[in-house]
Amino acid sequence: xxxxPIKIEEYKSxxxxxWCPGCGDFAVLRGIHTALARLKxxxxxxxxxxGIGCSSNLPGFVNAYGFHGLHGRSLPIANGIKxxxxxxxxxxxxxxxxxxxxxxxxxxxxxxxxxxxxYIVMNNQIYGLTTGQASPTSERGMLTKSTPSGLLEVPxxxxxxxxxxxxxxxxxxxxxxADHLSSTIENALxxxxxxxxxxxxxxxxxxxxxxxxxFRDRVYTLEDEEHDTNDLKQAISKSYExxxxxPIGVFYKADKPTYDGDEPALQDGxxxxxxxxxGKNIAKQLLDEFT
Amino acid sequence: xxxNEVVLRxxxxxxxxxxxxxxxxxxxxSRSGLHLLAYNSYQSVIRGGFIYLQLRAGREKIYSHGxxxxxxxALNPLEFQRNIVDVVPGGAVLYNSDKIKPDSDTIPKDVxxxxxxxxxxxxxxxxxxxxxxxxxxxxLVQLLNLDVDxxxxxxxxxxxxxxxxxxxxxxxxxxxxYDYAKSNLPDFDFDLNPDYNIKRPVLTGNQALGFGSIIAGxxxxxxxxxxxxxxxxxxxIAQSKKSGMVVKQAEDEISVINMAIGSSFAGVRSMVGxxxxxxxxxxxxxxxxxxxxxxIVVINSMRGGPSTGLPTKTEQGDLFQAIGxxxxxFPKVIIAPSTIEDCYYSIIESFNLADxxxxxxxxxxxxxxxxxMESIVDLDFNSTIERGExxxxxxxxxxxxxxxxxxxxxxxRAFPGTSNTVFQASSDEHDDYGNIISDVFTDSETRIKIMLxxxxxxxxxxxxxxxxxxxxxxxxxxxxxxxxxTYNVVHEAIQILQNNSKSVNHLHIKxxxxxxxxxxxxxSKSKDTLIxxxxxxxxLSKLISMExxxxxxHTLFKYDGEPFYPEQIIDKVEDLI
Numbered sequence: 001x002x003x004x005p006i007k008i009e010e011y012k013s014x015x016x017x018x019w020c021p022g023c024g025d026f027a028v029l030r031g032i033h034t035a036l037a038r039l040k041x042x043x044x045x046x047x048x049x050x051g052i053g054c055s056s057n058l059p060g061f062v063n064a065y066g067f068h069g070l071h072g073r074s075l076p077i078a079n080g081i082k083x084x085x086x087x088x089x090x091x092x093x094x095x096x097x098x099x100x101x102x103x104x105x106x107x108x109x110x111x112x113x114x115x116x117x118x119y120i121v122m123n124n125q126i127y128g129l130t131t132g133q134a135s136p137t138s139e140r141g142m143l144t145k146s147t148p149s150g151l152l153e154v155p156x157x158x159x160x161x162x163x164x165x166x167x168x169x170x171x172x173x174x175x176x177x178a179d180h181l182s183s184t185i186e187n188a189l190x191x192x193x194x195x196x197x198x199x200x201x202x203x204x205x206x207x208x209x210x211x212x213x214x215f216r217d218r219v220y221t222l223e224d225e226e227h228d229t230n231d232l233k234q235a236i237s238k239s240y241e242x243x244x245x246x247p248i249g250v251f252y253k254a255d256k257p258t259y260d261g262d263e264p265a266l267q268d269g270x271x272x273x274x275x276x277x278x279g280k281n282i283a284k285q286l287l288d289e290f291t
Numbered sequence: 292x293x294x295n296e297v298v299l300r301x302x303x304x305x306x307x308x309x310x311x312x313x314x315x316x317x318x319x320x321s322r323s324g325l326h327l328l329a330y331n332s333y334q335s336v337i338r339g340g341f342i343y344l345q346l347r348a349g350r351e352k353i354y355s356h357g358x359x360x361x362x363x364x365a366l367n368p369l370e371f372q373r374n375i376v377d378v379v380p381g382g383a384v385l386y387n388s389d390k391i392k393p394d395s396d397t398i399p400k401d402v403x404x405x406x407x408x409x410x411x412x413x414x415x416x417x418x419x420x421x422x423x424x425x426x427x428x429x430x431l432v433q434l435l436n437l438d439v440d441x442x443x444x445x446x447x448x449x450x451x452x453x454x455x456x457x458x459x460x461x462x463x464x465x466x467x468x469y470d471y472a473k474s475n476l477p478d479f480d481f482d483l484n485p486d487y488n489i490k491r492p493v494l495t496g497n498q499a500l501g502f503g504s505i506i507a508g509x510x511x512x513x514x515x516x517x518x519x520x521x522x523x524x525x526x527x528i529a530q531s532k533k534s535g536m537v538v539k540q541a542e543d544e545i546s547v548i549n550m551a552i553g554s555s556f557a558g559v560r561s562m563v564g565x566x567x568x569x570x571x572x573x574x575x576x577x578x579x580x581x582x583x584x585x586x587i588v589v590i591n592s593m594r595g596g597p598s599t600g601l602p603t604k605t606e607q608g609d610l611f612q613a614i615g616x617x618x619x620x621f622p623k624v625i626i627a628p629s630t631i632e633d634c635y636y637s638i639i640e641s642f643n644l645a646d647x648x649x650x651x652x653x654x655x656x657x658x659x660x661x662x663x664m665e666s667i668v669d670l671d672f673n674s675t676i677e678r679g680e681x682x683x684x685x686x687x688x689x690x691x692x693x694x695x696x697x698x699x700x701x702x703x704r705a706f707p708g709t710s711n712t713v714f715q716a717s718s719d720e721h722d723d724y725g726n727i728i729s730d731v732f733t734d735s736e737t738r739i740k741i742m743l744x745x746x747x748x749x750x751x752x753x754x755x756x757x758x759x760x761x762x763x764x765x766x767x768x769x770x771x772x773x774x775x776x777t778y779n780v781v782h783e784a785i786q787i788l789q790n791n792s793k794s795v796n797h798l799h800i801k802x803x804x805x806x807x808x809x810x811x812x813x814x815s816k817s818k819d820t821l822i823x824x825x826x827x828x829x830x831l832s833k834l835i836s837m838e839x840x841x842x843x844x845h846t847l848f849k850y851d852g853e854p855f856y857p858e859q860i861i862d863k864v865e866d867l868i
Contacts, residue, residue: 015726047707049553052718059715059726065707066715067556068727069549070579076546080561081707083537084511088557088707109542265510265537269839272558272706276508276676278535283506283672286530290492291321 008037013063020245024175024201024212025055025122029187031092032062032120034075035186036060037233041089051098054129055122058093072103075110079118083245085272086116086260096123101136109160111165112193115218118188118195121158125201125210125222132206158267159239162196163232163252169195170235170252173200174219175202176212180248180251187250193258200248229253293482296436297351300359301376301424303366304621306338311449312364312424313344314664316431317493318445320348321666323437326781329664329853330356333516335602343374346664350484354783358856361481362434364427365391378402383479385430388425405430405476409844412471417465419514425461429468435481441470491666496634496656496776498750500590501526503638504562505534508676509588511554511561513539513547518602520564521590544569548576550591555585556716558706560642564590567609568599574616577651580623582744583716584694584702586679588638588644589652592661595852604852605658607775610830613653614804619649622700622748624803627655629778631665633801636674643677646699648748655803657825659854660776680704684712692723696740700747706780749805756802758809763789763796770817770867772843776799777823777855784860793868800831811839821845821867823860 011033015049019025037045046064051054052071059066069077078092099107099121110119122258126144133146137158138282139233141150162170169191173181181199200219227249228234235252260266279286300315301309320327321437329346346355359379365371365386370388373395375384378399386393388406398404407430416422425446431722432442442465450458494502501523514524514558537554542548544565551561565573570591580587593609595601613625616617624644628637634656641652680703685691693714695702705712714847719727720738728734759769763785773781778799785795796816800807814820814835820843822832827850832843849855 020542043713044710045708047557057727060717063713065713066717066725067553068715068717068719069552069583070575070718072310073545073549073576076541076549077553077556079541079546080511080513080550080555081557083539083550084551084557084559084561086553092314106546109546113797134755232516257481263537264530265535268535271510271535271537271554274510276536276560276678278533279505280672282533283670286502286505286533287670290494290498291318291490 004156005041006037009034011036011043012059015060015084017061018057018091019054020205023054023057024203025270026126026200027175027178027181028055028120028169029058029061031185033183034182036064038102038186039189045087046089047081048093049074051094051103053095053098054069055093056098060192067252072098072101073106074098075103075106075119076107079110079113079115079150082115082117082223082260083263083266083271085270087268090117092117092119094121094126095279096125097127099204100158104136104156108165109166110141110163114166114168114193114256115259116192116194120185120197120199122199122201123158124201124207126203126207128203128206139209140238157186157239158196158198159251159252160236161227163236163239166194167196169192171195171197171250172248173197173199173246174215175199177219177248181222184249186203191253193256198205198233212227218246219248220245221238222247222251293480294361295482295484296347297362297483298345298347298360299362299364299431300343300360300374301364301366302343302370303339305333305340305342307343307366308344308421308424309366313346313392316346316428317664318435319432319442320440321491322445322487323483324486324491325350325483325516326353326491326666327493327664328353328356329413330659331662332853333603337608341370341373343370348483353666354779358858359448362431364431366424367391372397374847375402376400385427391830392757403477403807407468407471412467413464416467417460422464425464426468428467428544430476432509433469433472434476434479435483437483437485438487439465441487441647443654449608454766464511465856491668493664494631494660495522495664496628496631497522497633497662498526499634500564500656501530502640503635503799503826505530505536506672506674507560507639507642509560509562509642510538511537511539511551511559512564513541513551513561514564515541515544515547515569517566517569517592519661520566520590522566523590544572545576546572548587549565551587552576552583552585555587555660556583556719560646562588562590564592566592567596567612570609570612570616577653578617578619578649581617581745582718584649585716586649586712588645588654589651590656593655593657596851600767601852603658605825605854606850606852607657607825608827608830608850609655609801610834613655614834616653620746622650622745622752623750623804624650624652624802625655626652626802627775628660629799631669631799632670634660635670639674642693644752647677648680648752649679649704650748650842655775674765681706682709682712684709690724694723694741694744694745696723699751700744703850732746752804753808756805756807759798759800759807759813761796761798761813764794765796767794767796767818767821769795769821769864770798770814771795771860772800772820772831773816774800774803774821774824777825780855780857781823781860784857784864787857787861787863795864803831803834806834806838810835811841814841814843819867821842821847823847823855825849825855
């Protein structure tokens, strides 16, 4: 049987994105459409969760199930969906404020689980939807609406955090390099385990420092270097490169046990397919344990 | 006439083995066909502190753990002194006389001392300090004329999984304690009328909640440890191999409830359990469940508040928190189970309501209900699982409307993976397809339509829930109103009052949101009204007034962290009528 190629268009929803013209998130959306089409995953088997923020509107623009939840809680929703139905391809999305600020705890703990979901963070180093306050990845000293005298905190390093927290596919993309971004997302989706794609996704409205040009002057692809993605120490060292040279691509990749693979209650297949009357069948036995 | 009921208190410090002693005695009673109720009063310490377990047993159904005690097992000198004042005249104290030297001046005259020279009793057996508990328990079994073989069986089951040698030692200790009591301690006039052919199940409320969820087909339970809800987690994880439930301890309560909402969205019956502080962290997501119409069952086992409050003490102080949980208006149900059996049935009902109406259902237990042990008669396993309307395929060429406008507000659900039903569930306001309206244009017409659709559910929920029932004579001189775990103690108080020719009836309320039907009709015919609540401000009393306009005349509020005693209710009633 010949499988018809699935067209990218089939993954587009009927809703037009409301992002500002030039927003980096368009490239991420295109990257997700492309990766899903290349991997031939049927729309009905894909769920995309998100939090709140400009980038968290993304699920509405993809022809797949979406769960547009609470600010910072994209990952717990995705964790729950994956545990309920391991047959689904589960993608969590959101911005830097959502994932590395209010939702930072879930980020670290989801990586410790190495649960098989792909987390795509549209990192623009600013709060966009709330009109330009400092974000957890804003540079120290940055002038924003909430830091008129300059930000007094250093930025979170999501790549380094991911590397030390147990993620097994750690990567960075750049919205200015759409082809590279699409294949990074595609590989992340194919990976079994927790995959991070941190995307440098410029905010053309509120971040006048980290612009497309600022990144173009700095980014280079790890795939073009002799970077060993099996080498955690080398990956950690690369994750600290920022000021003058910014690596994009895959920092680290490993095959490790996953939470959903090892959870005892999931050994008979997806939870959602299990019979509801298991309890009734053992009710007498369970009650006898109380005597 | 011999006494046909006994109240035992075991007093000591954390780490003295009080809980296991109490559990063993509970099993001895339940396997002797007796009913029992036991309450563990403890502190948030792992070693030391002042804790006791009080257990009341008898052939008839037991409604409270009693107030004064017939037998005290004191495990250290301090607890000997502290608890002896609660021993009834003619009651006794059992204690290790190697460790405790009573000061005769401070012992009430009519309390009988039953010293147990543990070292002497165990001289040929062993010296583990915890064995003193087994000596005391086997002595008590003798004093109550219970069959020592039942105790042997309990100990065999307890140590069966552990080492044979440990079990053998314990069996010898039982024999030695029993024989010592028989030869050396006075006779007590008790006839509990045991029936060794009856074995009664003994459950805590948390076990009943957990058990109910297994029967209801819950496949995902998520929690963060918090007293007094943690034992739901412990029970469910212990059963997970048999029940096929994924039981997940998450990093915080925010993650807990969001994971459960994710799992439920994907089609799995999902539940979370916590106490007031954790519940506070969950509140935003309770609104998310309401807005995305995702069924979820949330247990809040209440403890004394505010803040960390009284971590190991009981209270009914979270009713307003549950009512006000999350911003905005959305359909929801709040149920407060009253007894152990009711915990079981309420959870099954909660899952059905959550699924049928696609709403969050909150179950308010409290420390007393969640953690006390009680014997039950039986449970019905034939309840049906109502999953509500579910779309299993969409063959039409029309797009699936997840939030279709319907007469009862419930739109057929599809789970991810169902052909041709792709949709978005959104915390943002959305239209009937699930598309967010803030991304189309701010659309007040759609906003009103979808809001009305969701809120229409409340009318149908209200119709489905049974009205309140008045227990006792319609023309009584006083109606006592209660909710949640105080059902049993109020019931017992009313029985005693009736025996004293006081005419009192009882209106117990189980459904708080929507507030159960029929309350005003009954109360407006009452001669006088009293509400009993374990909180400071009378939250149910205020809710009734707000919802029905009816003002309850008298109040009995308790917020010291300990459960009500029948005597406290009786005293209040005797002041009134």
